[in-house]
Each structure stands twice: as C-alpha cells, then as structure tokens.
Amino acid sequence: MISKKQYIFIIILAISLGVLTAIWQISFWVTALMISLSVTLIVYAPFVWYMYFSKDAGKIGYYIEQRTKQPILQFYSSLANSDEEQASEALHLLKKKYKSPNMTAIFTVAYAAHQNRLSAVKEDILLIKDPSARQYYEVLLKVEEGNLEEAETMRSSLTKQWMEESVKAELLHKKGMSDQAEVHETRAVALTNGMQRYLLVKKYNTLS
Numbered sequence: 001m002i003s004k005k006q007y008i009f010i011i012i013l014a015i016s017l018g019v020l021t022a023i024w025q026i027s028f029w030v031t032a033l034m035i036s037l038s039v040t041l042i043v044y045a046p047f048v049w050y051m052y053f054s055k056d057a058g059k060i061g062y063y064i065e066q067r068t069k070q071p072i073l074q075f076y077s078s079l080a081n082s083d084e085e086q087a088s089e090a091l092h093l094l095k096k097k098y099k100s101p102n103m104t105a106i107f108t109v110a111y112a113a114h115q116n117r118l119s120a121v122k123e124d125i126l127l128i129k130d131p132s133a134r135q136y137y138e139v140l141l142k143v144e145e146g147n148l149e150e151a152e153t154m155r156s157s158l159t160k161q162w163m164e165e166s167v168k169a170e171l172l173h174k175k176g177m178s179d180q181a182e183v184h185e186t187r188a189v190a191l192t193n194g195m196q197r198y199l200l201v202k203k204y205n206t207l208s
Contacts, residue, residue, distance in 0.1 A: 052194040057201040060194065071097060075107065076195060079114050080202035087111060102129045109137050118144050136163045143170045162191035166200070 050063040061080070068074040071093040078087035094107045105127035112121040118141040125141065128134040135158060142151035148171055155171070158164045165188035172181035185204040192200055 050194060054194055055197060057198045060198040061202075064195075064198070075111075076199065079110065080199055082114075084115075087114070101127045106130075106133070113137060113140060116144060132159045132163065136160075136167070139163075139167050140170065143167065143174060146174075148174060160191075162188045162196070162200075165191060169204075 046063065050060050054060050061077075064073050064077045064080075068077050071090050075087060075090035075094055078084075078090055088111075091107055091111050095104050098104055098107075105124040108124045109118070109121050109128065112118050112124075118125070118137060122141065125134060125137045128137070135154070139151050139154045139158065142148075142154060151167065151171060155164055155167045158167065165184045169181040169184040169188060172178070172184065182204075185200070189197060189200045189204065
C-alpha cells in the first residue's frame, strides 16, 4: 500500500518530528503518537480518497495499477481491464484471505457479473448481506436471463441511483437500443465516485 514517495516522506517526517520534539522537550510517548498518527494519515488517506471519493477515473486507475500486489486491487484492476487470468488468480487469493461467506460472495458475484454468467452464482447472490448490492445483482440476473419485464419492475425499487441507471442501460442494450443505453451509462458514471466510478468508466469505455 505504501508507495516509494510515501515511504520517503514518512522517513523525512519521522526525522523532522524527532528533531522538533527533542528541541521542544516533548515526551517520547507523545512523539511516538504523533508519528503513528501521521503515518496512518499518509498511508490511508490516499487509499480512502481514491477508493471512495475521487471522481478522476484516470488518477484512480493509476493509483490502483501501482498497487496490484494487493489481491483486492489486483482483482478490481483485472476486472476493469478485462484480464480474465489475473482476475481469476486474484479471486482465488481473496477467497483464501477472506473466510466470511458475505465477502467471498461479493467477489464471486462481481466476477460472474463481469463474465455475464450470474446464473451460475445464484446461491452466492443470496449470501450478500448488503441489501442494495444483493438486489442490484438480482436485477442484473433477470436481465441476463431475458426476464426484462420483471427486471424493469425490480429496477424502480433499487435504492442507489447509479444502480438504477446502470440496469436501465443493460435493459436498453438487450432491446437493441444502444444509443439510448449510452445516455444512462453516462448518468450512472456521473452518480458514482472512487472505485465504482472507475469500474463503470472502464466498462462503458467512456470519459470520467
């Protein structure tokens, strides 16, 4: 998670704080706490920003690509770039790391959705605890199976707007109305941030 620049900055910060606290005669434990908090902020603030808040898909992608040694980032990077071999490998590592049925279901279903084979993971969809995510995949499953009227009915009950727009786009593609589908793809992207925005931008091959 720590880049070379972050590592160098942490070293410089630790030395600087050490010198300043020695001059100001601040206790060792206060110094240690200051360094610990600073390191945590340096390491995790960029991660939280790019994963959940950034709207710059290019920068999100760059951040992820520099850290693909982490299985979860390798997984999402592989999905975004349609690298099936890497995605499968990352999914295997994630299943070994996360033993929670909910977590493994989330990754398994996301991978299946990318491959348009949600019908093969119906039981996994039911294991997802987040109601909005579970319902989203249930609607996509209906679309995949060709139950478009039922999917249309379920779409209106989705709690997140980007999900509703994304499903609408899928429905229109199924009906051969690609030009209209692109309008909803653009809306879906506009309603997202962080990793979700990056994945949609890559999926729809559109600009952020």
